[in-house]
Amino acid sequence: MTINLKNVRFQYPDSPDKPVLDIPSWSVAPQEHVFVQGPSGGGKSTLLNLLSGMSVATRGEVSILGKKLDKMSGRQRDKFRAAHIGYVFQQFNLIPYLSPVENIELATHFAKHGKKNETLNAIEALLAKLNISSEHWHKKTIHLSSGQQQRVAIARALINKPELLIADEPTSSLDQDNRDNFMSVLMSLVDENKATLVFVSHDKSLSQYFSRIDALSDINCGSEAS
Amino acid sequence: MFFNLAIKSLLSRKGSVLLTLMAMTVSVFTLFAVEHIRYQAKENFANTVSGVDLIVGARTGSLNLLLYSVFHIGSPTNNVSWDTAEEITQNPNVKWVVPIALGDSHKGYRVTGTTAEFFEYFSYGNKHKLAFKQGRAFSEIFDVVVGADVAEKLSYAIGDEIILSHGVASTSFSRHDDKPFRIVGVLARTGTPIDQSLYVSLQGIEAIHIDWQQGVKIPGRNVTVEQINQLELVPESVTALMVGLNAKMATFRVQRQINDSTKEPLLAILPGVVLSELWQMMAVLENTLLLVALLVFVAALLGLSAMLLSSIRDREHEIKLLRVIGAPPYFLFLLIQLEALFITILSLVLGASLLVFALLVSQDFLVSQFGLHISSNILSQSALYFGGGIIIASILIAIIPSMKAYSKAKA
Known part of the structure; x- marks a missing residue:
């Protein structure tokens, strides 16, 4: 299993009686594409933080690619995340004062693999595949359109060939055309990389791209209870 | 990265x-x-003067005496008579006396009248003696030795003739233009006020003022250079005296003797002590x-x-x-x-x-x-x-x- 959650509970220290997240069991198989549908405030970001190892469950077991994140140190989780998990946000996916190439290089820096030359070739190939014209490659990302920025974000998230890609409302800031374009390149690249995809959105219309659709409210008993 | x-x-x-x-x-x-x-x-x-045991001048503040005699800042209040200078020279504890006479200038640089011993005894920094970059000390009445900055800024060389001015302002209207001086020596750089000074003999200072009174030239009176060379020029007074002693032990005794002199109100200072007071x-x-x-x-x-x-x-x-x-x-x-x-x-x-x-x-x-x-x-x-x-x-x-x-x- 790529993702395996067992009796996972997350609560803030100041309100121990109201867990933000209470997941008895949830798992995702390798190369599965899961659409997690739910409104914001339903424990969505907490779930994603747990999956990416940004935070640790209060109790329970979070295992990603067979590794128990809750047993790792902070530094180990940072390294694990850099090498094995790709992440695309709703917006602010790129450092505005760096170029697309530099942004992607930064992601490879923390994963620490590959030679500089090879990396650059891979980055350029990926950007070309994502339909980013080469004139933008070395310009600050702040000058890119939001559609272009989100596509560069896919490249940044996939450059280290992660087994797991997490996308958090990545299309919310895009218009219809850009959204369709984004979804199709995302799905094809995820397939190409044989990655597992967890895609979170409140937008039901996107579920057409997915074989498995989970409602956050079905997974999470904690939020419902509150 | x-x-x-x-x-x-x-x-x-x-x-x-x-x-x-x-x-x-x-x-x-x-x-x-x-x-x-x-x-x-x-x-x-601290480096401006060394090897001088006492500086003697007319009675004034010790700081004032130090500033005008060594740093050429400010003006002397009074002079020391030549008789007194002779008397101090006679003191058995005194090894040497170098008189200095100030009051003239050349293009804003101060002129010091002194004796050739100045170049022998005066030292600066860590007991560095003055050295000549070119030429030699003055020997004739109208010989002048210039400091390193003076030579450099005004591009002077040995043999050049220059005119001294009366007073210390940079633009003086009273010039001793009838009696030009010839440069015979250029001093090596010292990094002290010496670099901005010109040195002539006391006789030279006397000579240019011989037909002057009260700071102005007396019209009609014109003593020629030939006539001057015939004269025995003895200064009436000098601005200050630099004194070297035979033994450091005697410094305070000699200082007291000079300060207590009843003939003329005098002040003797130890330059090192006043420098540290200043500091x-x-x-x-x-x-x-x-x-x-x-x-x-x-x-x-x-x-x-x-x-x-x-x-x-x-x-x-x-x-x-x-x-x-x-x-x-x-x-x-x-x-x-x-x-x-x-x-x-x-x-x-x-x-x-x-x-x-x-x-x-x-x-x-x-x-x-x-x-x-x-x-x-x-x-x-x-x-x-x-x-x-x-x-x-x-x-x-x-x-x-x-x-x-x-x-x-x-x-």
Whole structure:
């Protein structure tokens, strides 16, 4: 299993009686594409933080690619995340004062693999595949359109060939055309990389791209209870 | 990658970074300038005279006597009569006496009338004797020896004829133009007021004033150079005397004898003692200046810290992003530290360059107005300590914003 959650509970220290997240069991198989549908405030970001190892469950077991994140140190989780998990946000996916190439290089820096030359070739190939014209490659990302920025974000998230890609409302800031374009390149690249995809959105219309659709409210008993 | 990130991040916030950089540069400049000038002025003053045991002049303040006789600052209140000068020379404890007569100038440079022994006995710095770069000491009445700066600034060489002016103003209308002097020697550079002086014999000073009275030329009276050479020229009085003794032990005794003289109100000073008195008076001013410079620096550092701290609030997304691609929290701590370090090092370089430039520009002014030779070489041990201290202080103060970034990354 790529993702395996067992009796996972997350609560803030100041309100121990109201867990933000209470997941008895949830798992995702390798190369599965899961659409997690739910409104914001339903424990969505907490779930994603747990999956990416940004935070640790209060109790329970979070295992990603067979590794128990809750047993790792902070530094180990940072390294694990850099090498094995790709992440695309709703917006602010790129450092505005760096170029697309530099942004992607930064992601490879923390994963620490590959030679500089090879990396650059891979980055350029990926950007070309994502339909980013080469004139933008070395310009600050702040000058890119939001559609272009989100596509560069896919490249940044996939450059280290992660087994797991997490996308958090990545299309919310895009218009219809850009959204369709984004979804199709995302799905094809995820397939190409044989990655597992967890895609979170409140937008039901996107579920057409997915074989498995989970409602956050079905997974999470904690939020419902509150 | 790390450096690249820090530099580009700073460049992306040009406005606030530039202002902080300017504040830091100004404070570094002030700090270095105060320290450098303080050190240099001290060296300068301390090095101006050595090997002279006593300076004797008309009764006045000891500081005043030192300033006008050695530094050529201010004017003498009265003269010492030639008889008294002879009498002091006769004192068994006295090894040598070099009289000096001031009051004339050449194009703003002061002329000192003295004896050829001046070149033999006077020393500066760590007992350095005066040396001739070219030529020799004066021997004829109308011979003149010029200091290194005078020769350089006015491009004088051996054999040139020059006219002396009456008084010490840089533009004098009373010129001794009927009796030109010939340059026979150029002194090697000393870094003291000697470089800005011209030296003639006491007879030369007498000769140019022979047909003068009360500071003006008497019309119709014209003593020719030939006539002067026939005369036995003995000065009536001199401005001050530099005295060397046979034994240091006798210094205070001779000083008391001269100060107690009833014939003429005289003052004898120990130049080293008065120099250190002068320095003690300056110490308060010096420390105040240093304190102000330090406060300016602290203010600039706080500005740096505040700028970085407020930048972190604008960079929350950036921090989250770096975390998600695997940056550990200490990476963010170091990133902010590096940004602070860049600004500090750049301001050190800029502030120091600005100081060197300012010193180069103001060197002539300082020399001509205050007789201060401030070297434009600001590299010294204390400058290195200051530089190191500045860097350490900036690292310490940058802990505040860096911890903020760290805790944001942790959350």
